[in-house]
Amino acid sequence: xxxxxxxxxxxxxxxxxxxxxxxxxxxxxxxxxxxxxxxxxxxxxxxxxxxxxxxxxxxxxxxxxxxxxxxxxxxxxxxxxxxxxxxxxxxxxxxxxxxxxxxxxxxxxxxxxxxxxxxxxxxxxxxxxxxxxxxxxxxxxxxxxxxxxxxxxxxxxxxxxxxxxxxxxxxxxxxxxxxxxxxxxxxxxxxxxxxxxxxxxxxxxxxxxxxxxxxxxxxxxxxxxxxxxxxx
Numbered sequence: 173x174x175x176x177x178x179x180x181x182x183x184x185x186x187x188x189x190x191x192x193x194x195x196x197x198x199x200x201x202x203x204x205x206x207x208x209x210x211x212x213x214x215x216x217x218x219x220x221x222x223x224x225x226x227x228x229x230x231x232x233x234x235x236x237x238x239x240x241x242x243x244x245x246x247x248x249x250x251x252x253x254x255x256x257x258x259x260x261x262x263x264x265x266x267x268x269x270x271x272x273x274x275x276x277x278x279x280x281x282x283x284x285x286x287x288x289x290x291x292x293x294x295x296x297x298x299x300x301x302x303x304x305x306x307x308x309x310x311x312x313x314x315x316x317x318x319x320x321x322x323x324x325x326x327x328x329x330x331x332x333x334x335x336x337x338x339x340x341x342x343x344x345x346x347x348x349x350x351x352x353x354x355x356x357x358x359x360x361x362x363x364x365x366x367x368x369x370x371x372x373x374x375x376x377x378x379x380x381x382x383x384x385x386x387x388x389x390x391x392x393x394x395x396x397x398x399x400x401x402x403x404x
Contacts, residue, residue: 187221187224188221191232192221192223192231192232192234192235195232195234195235196217196218196221196222196235197218198235199217199235199236199237199251200214200217200218202237202252203217203237203251203252203255206237206252208252208255208256208259209259210255210258210259212263212286213255213258213259213282213286214255215285216258216282216283216285216286217251217254217255217282219285220278220281220282220285221310222234222235222248222251222278223235224306224310225242225248225276225277225278225281225306226240226242226248226276227242235251237250237251237252238250239253242275242276242299243296243298243299243302244296244298244299245391246275246276246296246299246391247275247391248275248276248278249275249278249279249337249390253388254278254279254282256369256385256386257279257335257337257358257369258279258282258283258286258335260356260358260369260371260385261333261335261356261358261371262333262356263283263286263288263332263333264332265287266287266288266289267288267289267332267333268288268289268291268328268330268331268332268333268352269283269288269289269290269291269331269332269333269334269335270291270292270293270324270325270328270329270331270333270334270335270347270350271283271290271291271292271293271314271334271335271337272292272293272321272322272324272334272335272336272337272338272347272359272393273292273293273294273321273336273337273338273393274292274293274294274299274300274303274316275294275299275303275337276299276302276303276306277292277302277303277304277306277307279335279337280292280303280307280312280314280316281307281310281312283314283335284307284312284313284314285312288333290312290314290315291314291315291316291317291325291328291331292314292315292316292317293316293317293318293319293320293321293324293325294316294317294318294321295318295319295320295321295394295395297318300316300318303316304316315328320395320396321336321338321393321395322340322344322346322347322393322394322395322396322397322398323344323346323347323395323396323397324344324346324347324349324350325350326350329349329350330350330351330352330353330355331350331351331352331355332351332352332354332355332356333355333356333357333358334347334350334351334355334356334357334358334359335357335358335359336357336358336359336360336393337390338360338390338391338392338393338394338398339360339361339362339363339364339367339389339390339391339392339393339399340359340360340361340362340367340393340398341361341362341363341393341398341399342361342397343357343359343361343370343372344359344393344397344398345397346397347359347397348372348374348380351372351374352374353374353375353376354373354374354375354376355373355374356371356372356373356374357371357372358370358371359372360388360390362387364392364399365389366387366388366389367387367388367389367390368384368385368386368387368388369384369385369386369387369388370382370383370384370385371383371385
């Protein structure tokens, strides 16, 4: 598929180059070959400049399908993982989405580019500040919070969708409780070595449907409903 061009470009053209544009186009083809089908997800990945979310030394690697290091021993997820999780959410226009683990801000930007109303929580002050500044400079306006993402954000609940971008030892009940009827949560559940991607859908009668997908590997979700903080 060919990615559409936004009517009003969010990002100034000086942040892009023909070489990076070609690498990004190749990434989109790669993601399609791996089974990503959603035009909205592919268009967002084709539009958001991933190289702005990594150190300059990694700029040309930003469009490889690999995770890359960021500060505080965290990572920016590989593009396929971002695309897979986002596609699993089955998002509709202007839904309220809670992201657990802002990190670099890239996944947050993808959700914003898709037209969602995004709320995102990050536990590392430096990552929170960097993501807030970068996202604002790119024209995105998510609502960000510094805190324990494992307990969600009850102030703004319920959410139409919740996306967890860190490994959960179990499904955090508090997060599931913050879903609206018809809401979906997508999260990796398992041990610290590998996790199974899951989608839990909350029905209008209060029942839930659980689905399991492929194996992935994420950094751990630290918090009261996640893993203990190794620094404490």
